[in-house]
Amino acid sequence: MHIEQLRDYCLSKPGVTESCPFGPEILVFKVAGKMFLLTPLDSQPLSFSAKCDPEYAVELRERHPNTIKGAYHMNKRHWNEVVCNGELSDGVLENLISHSYELVVAGLRKQDREALKRA
Template sequence: MHIEQLRDYCLSKPGVTESCPFGPDTLVFKVAGKIFLLTGLDSSPLSFNAKCEPEYAVELRERYPHTVAGAYHMNKRHWNTVTCNGELSDRQLQALIDHSYDLVVAGLPRKERAALG
């Protein structure tokens, strides 16, 4: 997966916006104003931070120690840094993005969730 694919995939989800609130080198994706994914625009290979259910986060880190780690500068219990180094397929990366998005949407008030469809 490369940055354009990541961006297109994130923006294809209902209610997603993108911005660079932390400076021009960090792209942030939000749903209903809540962050679900961040990525550095200059990282090589591409990596991104995504929200994750805590037990699943531990499982992923143990299973893919060269690809999934606790997210830098974020709550490591709830956020992973995922490196797009070829160990996970694009489909698996998309599933991790979906998981992050779904966790954030699940935490929204009912009215906001309903507006997303």
């Protein structure tokens, strides 16, 4: 996966916006104003931080120690850093992004979730 694929996939989700609130080198994706993914624009290979269910996060880190770890500067219980080094397929990476998006959406107010369904 490269940065354009990551961006296109994130923006394909209902209600997603992108911005650079931490400076021009970090791209952030939000749904209903809540962050679900961030990526440094200059990382080689591409990496991103995504929200994750805490138990699933531990499982992923144990299974993929060279690719998934606790996210830098984030709550490591709830956020993983994923390195796109070729170990995980694009489909698996998309599943991790979707998982993050869905966790954030599940935490939204009911009216905000309903609005996303209509979008």
